Amino acid sequence: MRFAVRSSLEYDVKSPAVFILNVEAAALRRQRIIVESLSLNPAFPIERFADDEGGSRFIRVNASPGPFHVSYHAVVDVDMIDKAPESIQELPVGDLPLDIMPYLYPSRFCQSDLLGRFACREFGEIEPGHTRVTAICNWIHEHVDYVRGSSNSQTSAYDTMVMRAGVCRDFAHLGITFCRALNIPARFASGYAWQLDPPDFHAVFEAYLGGQWYLFDATQQAALQGLVRIGVGRDASDAAFATIYGDAEFKDMSVGINAVGGDAENEEPTTRAVSVA
Amino acid sequence: MRFAVRSSLEYDVKSPAVFILNVEAAALRRQRIIVESLSLNPAFPIERFADDEGGSRFIRVNASPGPFHVSYHAVVDVDMIDKAPESIQELPVGDLPLDIMPYLYPSRFCQSDLLGRFACREFGEIEPGHTRVTAICNWIHEHVDYVRGSSNSQTSAYDTMVMRAGVCRDFAHLGITFCRALNIPARFASGYAWQLDPPDFHAVFEAYLGGQWYLFDATQQAALQGLVRIGVGRDASDAAFATIYGDAEFKDMSVGINAVGGDAENEEPTTRAVSVA
Amino acid sequence: MRFAVRSSLEYDVKSPAVFILNVEAAALRRQRIIVESLSLNPAFPIERFADDEGGSRFIRVNASPGPFHVSYHAVVDVDMIDKAPESIQELPVGDLPLDIMPYLYPSRFCQSDLLGRFACREFGEIEPGHTRVTAICNWIHEHVDYVRGSSNSQTSAYDTMVMRAGVCRDFAHLGITFCRALNIPARFASGYAWQLDPPDFHAVFEAYLGGQWYLFDATQQAALQGLVRIGVGRDASDAAFATIYGDAEFKDMSVGINAVGGDAENEEPTTRAVSVA
Amino acid sequence: MRFAVRSSLEYDVKSPAVFILNVEAAALRRQRIIVESLSLNPAFPIERFADDEGGSRFIRVNASPGPFHVSYHAVVDVDMIDKAPESIQELPVGDLPLDIMPYLYPSRFCQSDLLGRFACREFGEIEPGHTRVTAICNWIHEHVDYVRGSSNSQTSAYDTMVMRAGVCRDFAHLGITFCRALNIPARFASGYAWQLDPPDFHAVFEAYLGGQWYLFDATQQAALQGLVRIGVGRDASDAAFATIYGDAEFKDMSVGINAVGGDAENEEPTTRAVSVA
Structure with missing residues (x-):
């Protein structure tokens, strides 16, 4: 199945802060990213770190004080083992x-x-x-x-x-x-969890x-079958969508996911064994 | 039913210590003490405190260094509400x-x-x-x-x-x-719990x-039906058989209870609602 | 010193509920209540229970569904051991x-x-x-x-x-x-704590x-020296201003205390050993 | 400095059990293993896993019921950053x-x-x-x-x-x-910690x-300066000397370490910053 996912995070950075972000869809053999775009405003430089084993993609950002907005969009093909x-x-x-x-x-x-x-x-x-x-x-x-x-x-x-x-x-x-x-x-x-209501990171x-x-x-x-995987880890400590070192106030967040094409909306939650890894 | 109960506690007191002991059967309308004897060796003076509501009987002892032995025997008639x-x-x-x-x-x-x-x-x-x-x-x-x-x-x-x-x-x-x-x-x-095996405070x-x-x-x-009640309280904090303030080493303990008379040994644990209070 | 104290609690009772309230100043030899008034609206009947030892005064109320307002005023003379x-x-x-x-x-x-x-x-x-x-x-x-x-x-x-x-x-x-x-x-x-800012139960x-x-x-x-004692207990479990059994939504609360007469406002927090009991 | 280390673990395996052992000195650029020997009795086959990053060396053993003895000896040169x-x-x-x-x-x-x-x-x-x-x-x-x-x-x-x-x-x-x-x-x-008394894993x-x-x-x-490193991890969960899946009774253990050559015994614990990694 093909999914369009998006997330938006807004912060008010109070003092220089380091953000570790983990909002991008994992790049996996069975979860292929067709297009994606990550935009930071201001456009602070980013460093990337990928966990080879689980496919988690981390970004580290040194943010200066002021409003900080992170926006991510992607189209992802998920071809789960089933x-x-x-x-x-x-x-x-x-x-x-x-x-x-x-x-x-x-x-x-x-x-x-x-x-x-x-x-x-x-x-x-x-x-x-x-x-x-x-x-x-x-x-x-x-x-x-x-x-x-x-x-x-x-x-x-x-x-x-x-x-x-x-x-x-x-x-x-x-x-x-x-x-x-x-x-x-x-x-x-x-x-990103398809059909999750209300939409949120899952x-x-x-x-x-x-x-x-x-x-x-x-x-x-x-x-x-509609789970677009972001990160994995031993527990939530390892896979937070944002870990912040410094003083930043969380302002707002939105998350979305849609199936693209097909008549997905009539699909039932699977009872099959599914895997992207 | 009539029960003979006994307990024996041995300590090695290292420095002057205060013992709060709660080993005597409670004196209740439906739990009558026929005979009893508490002996301390050495025979330190004791102070008594009874909790009117629950019938718990506390003894406070100021113990001097050396071996300290507490021994209690009683015959108790238990006439539970049933x-x-x-x-x-x-x-x-x-x-x-x-x-x-x-x-x-x-x-x-x-x-x-x-x-x-x-x-x-x-x-x-x-x-x-x-x-x-x-x-x-x-x-x-x-x-x-x-x-x-x-x-x-x-x-x-x-x-x-x-x-x-x-x-x-x-x-x-x-x-x-x-x-x-x-x-x-x-x-x-x-x-003191009749038929408890091995015998112990219950x-x-x-x-x-x-x-x-x-x-x-x-x-x-x-x-x-063979529970000879000692103390009650909000939880174990209130009803320990011994609370010690000071330095005393626990050495040994024994506890016993027997039904006196009747053919009690054939009796099954009750499934009735029973109460001594 | 003499203090005027007041408190007001508002609830929306959703289903029949039992309130245990403990908002009245304790009646103690060294804390004398000069005048007081407790009003409940609706005027549900109350049962009173006083803890002899600590002077805590509890009220039990069986409240019916609807708005429920408890209001208390008192003038209290506090003559602490100092x-x-x-x-x-x-x-x-x-x-x-x-x-x-x-x-x-x-x-x-x-x-x-x-x-x-x-x-x-x-x-x-x-x-x-x-x-x-x-x-x-x-x-x-x-x-x-x-x-x-x-x-x-x-x-x-x-x-x-x-x-x-x-x-x-x-x-x-x-x-x-x-x-x-x-x-x-x-x-x-x-x-009720005099000079506490913002005013609240203390x-x-x-x-x-x-x-x-x-x-x-x-x-x-x-x-x-300006503490008008309400309740005492082993910890907060025993001395909540309100314990509710049933479904009631807390709506609002206000608490106040003033010194009456004298030039109390210039007084410093005491460094003496003080006791009302 | 050069150290001879040894450890011995004895178990009574009750049913087939998997042992993850981590008793071998880590192989690091600044901690070189001169000679070593690991012996299992019985000589169950072992699988090895090394953590590249921290140098921890794990052994997995499928042990059959009966006595099981693990013995390790090594001579290790430690050349710490100082x-x-x-x-x-x-x-x-x-x-x-x-x-x-x-x-x-x-x-x-x-x-x-x-x-x-x-x-x-x-x-x-x-x-x-x-x-x-x-x-x-x-x-x-x-x-x-x-x-x-x-x-x-x-x-x-x-x-x-x-x-x-x-x-x-x-x-x-x-x-x-x-x-x-x-x-x-x-x-x-x-x-293995030199001068630790009594000797034990440290x-x-x-x-x-x-x-x-x-x-x-x-x-x-x-x-x-006399620490011969075995394993590292996030906490003790990751670096136990033995993790056992199955039913095995621990019987006995001994651990030892000696400095080899030099006049090490007069050496004081270092106050320098030291590192093997």
């Missing part, structure tokens, strides 16, 4: 590629070392594989309320497990945590199954 | 006696302000009353593992909700927390229903 | 009145069991007594930033110790926690020294 | 190599997002550079007690900030957290200053 979920197996830890191992470890917002007993009790008996991770997503969807404002940037999976409320970021963190506790590598993913997660990173969305708020 | 659980209703908050209100508030180990969403989701639809608190106990018994050494004196209900393991103290704290989150007053209770909890404090034990390890 | 701080000693735990002991225990927001090492390191070498508690207040004032919005109703002393920001409630909780960790009984106190704390409860304010934002 | 501390500057965030950025982010045990206010208050006014990180180490050494058994594998910098006790791992985590909060990249490092940390990773040890228990 498989029958039942066919996709978990890999034993002993067979995982070694560079995948760090995605088994706990991270700032995903204390998988603390939720192991629960994860084993609740999901340990479920048939391993893609369907087990779907069962994790279903559990989260059923047991955690999606409530705007119920969490903040410090909320971790440990907290969400008790409080039972959160937003997409918290749902992703909890999913990652359960996966890792079950020895399934998992990572955080941000993206957070989902990826689990490493059968040699690939499959997408999962415990919020069930968007269609996974 | 009712059909279905008949016992919750009281609306507006009808609670006002001195019971503090048992609705969160405490050190029972953060009922944080578990409300979960409690309402899980137990909110259950018929209010004694059977709902039993449902809470059953949930804890099913979802939390009883594992010696899995928790410590700092573990709170918040932690147990995530970690899903604990001992009797943690089970009681979680039960109290769920009750308070549902506007059911609840308090911590310590006691921790259970009481919920205020229909005008009385009913006993509950989420561990299901002892027979509630 | 002593030289150096003369006031701590009592050894072995000499504390036994009903004071619970104020040594940790509570929901005051985890004194966890901050003992820090408290001993930082304050252990300071001369015991009123001046040591003043040193605690000074430490808090110097090391914690008073920042509106930096904490919430779930913030505990444990958090404040790390985050180093809070409001009056957090300052009081930290002060209480340090005191208890040093075996000084301490409790939370709410009040939170301070009391430490039990030399047989009396002395007032302390780590925020240093008001004059302690 | 500079005057005053000459080493911090880099502005805008000038950091982009692959270093992740070491600014919070991690499982290093919640730098929560300790920023404290770090700025305490260390914000200190002259930036190597001496500031030394000031951080000195603060930790002065304000945190080194107490065996006071922490566990779940203890984070957040906890250590309150509890003020820990072991080398906790000291390193706190140092890392303060650095990141001040926008200094920092990472966890494990190693945990220290590295801060990225002036284009290099400098070593710091807040415990002040070993001589940094």
Whole structure:
């Protein structure tokens, strides 16, 4: 499918500040960028850094005081791997590629070392594989309320497990945590999410199954086949759309995504196993 | 039923220390002490303090350095209120006696302000009353593992909700927390527990229903009709068997309880609603 | 000194709700209420409950749906004990009145069991007594930033110790926690605070020294001699100005206090040891 | 300097288990391995994975049930960069190599997002550079007690900030957290530590200053010039000497390090800025 994505961020920079931005669609073999444009106003010089493994594209900007506006537009072709979920197996830890191992470890917002007993009790008996991770997503969807404002940037999976409320970021963190506790590598993913209402940056997660990173969305708020991936990382710490060092006031933001061509609007959220990586 | 209880505590006091001990059976209308003896060796003078409301009996001792041994024996008649659980209703908050209100508030180990969403989701639809608190106990018994050494004196209900393991103290704290989150007053209770194996001080909890404090034990390890109550309080902070101010090393402890007379040994744990208060 | 105090609370009650209100000045031997008036609109019937020990006066109201307005006015004579701080000693735990002991225990927001090492390191070498508690207040004032919005109703002393920001409630909780960790009984106190700017309900704390409860304010934002005490308790859980069971939306609030007569406005915050209890 | 290092780990494997071991000295330009031998008994096949950036060398082993013994010996030449501390500057965030950025982010045990206010208050006014990180180490050494058994594998910098006790791992985590909060990249490092008494694996940390990773040890228990580095990572999650997936009982461990040749035993712990990377 082809998507047009756009985002716009506005800040009032109070003193010289460094912005690490991660708003561009990832460049992946199965996610091809047809056209794109990033514009900064003022047109500060940028430095680029790409994470080879996950395709995340970071920009670093040294911004001077005053209004600062970042605008991004792109047209992206997404050609996801699309498989029958039942066919996709978990890999034993002993067979995982070694560079995948760090995605088994706990991270700032995903204390998988603390939720192991629960994860084993609740999901340990479920048939391993893609369907087990779907069962994790279903559990989260059923047991955690999606409530705007119920969490903040410090909320971790440990907290969400008790409080039972959160937003997409918290749902992703909890999913990652359960996966890792079950020895399934998992990572955080941000993206432009088609059909997400209201439009916003979305957070989902990826689990490493059968040699690939499959997408999962415990919020069930968007269609996974319409996820234009931006960044990945161990958790939200690694994949924020903007990390700011210095004093800048957030003023406004808008995000959008549209399917281009076809009769996409009638499409249902997929129940297939999908992957861009 | 009549019970003989005993406990023995041994310390090595390193420097002058104050002990607050709470090992004597509570003196209640329905829990009558037939004979008892408390002996301290050395025979330091003691000060007594009774909590009128809950019947807890505290002893304060100023201990000098050296070995310190506390020994308690008693024969106690327990004549519990024993009712059909279905008949016992919750009281609306507006009808609670006002001195019971503090048992609705969160405490050190029972953060009922944080578990409300979960409690309402899980137990909110259950018929209010004694059977709902039993449902809470059953949930804890099913979802939390009883594992010696899995928790410590700092573990709170918040932690147990995530970690899903604990001992009797943690089970009681979680039960109290769920009750308070549902506007059911609840308090911590310590006691000598008949049929508990291995013998030890036990921790259970009481919920205020229909005008009385009913006993509950989420561990299901002892027979509630054989609980000889010692102390009550908001949580374990208030009802420790020993709180020590100063430097004393714990050396050894033993606890025992036997039914006296009758053919008690064949008795099953009660499924009735029981109360000593 | 004589003070006129007033408060006004407005709610929109969505469904039948129970309010526990604690806005009336405490009736104490040294805090005499000259005139007062509490008005509820609608004029729901009220039940009263007074805490004999601390003088807190609670009102319980069963409110029906619709707008609900609570208004309180009083004129209060405050005749505080006023002593030289150096003369006031701590009592050894072995000499504390036994009903004071619970104020040594940790509570929901005051985890004194966890901050003992820090408290001993930082304050252990300071001369015991009123001046040591003043040193605690000074430490808090110097090391914690008073920042509106930096904490919430779930913030505990444990958090404040790390985050180093809070409001009056957090300052009081930290002060209480340090005191208890040093075996000084301490409790939370709410009040109308003369010279507090902007006017609001204030939170301070009391430490039990030399047989009396002395007032302390780590925020240093008001004059302690002008604190008209409302409620006391183990921590904010016990002394909220309003605890609501049911669904009611907070609409508005105003609080005021004025010195009546004299040339009070020129008065400096006291540096004496003061107590109303 | 030349060092002979050795370690021995013994397990009783209960069921097939995967071991990720990280006990070999890192192979770095300034840390050359002269001879080494790793022996496994039984001689299970191993897979190797090296972290190019930090030089950590991981081994993965699929172990069968039964006794399992890992033994490592090596002779290593350490030729550290050794500079005057005053000459080493911090880099502005805008000038950091982009692959270093992740070491600014919070991690499982290093919640730098929560300790920023404290770090700025305490260390914000200190002259930036190597001496500031030394000031951080000195603060930790002065304000945190080194107490065996006071922490566990779940203890984070957040906890250590309150509890003020820990072991080398906790000291390193706190140092890392303060650095990141001040926008200094920092990472966890494990190693064989010469002069550490009793001998054990040691945990220290590295801060990225002036284009290099400098070593710091807040415990002040070993001589940094005698640190033979094993692994690095965001925190202890990434650099455990053994991570086990499966059921294996730890039986015994020994660790040793000796300086080879020279009159090393008279050497004092260095006060220079040292780096192997």
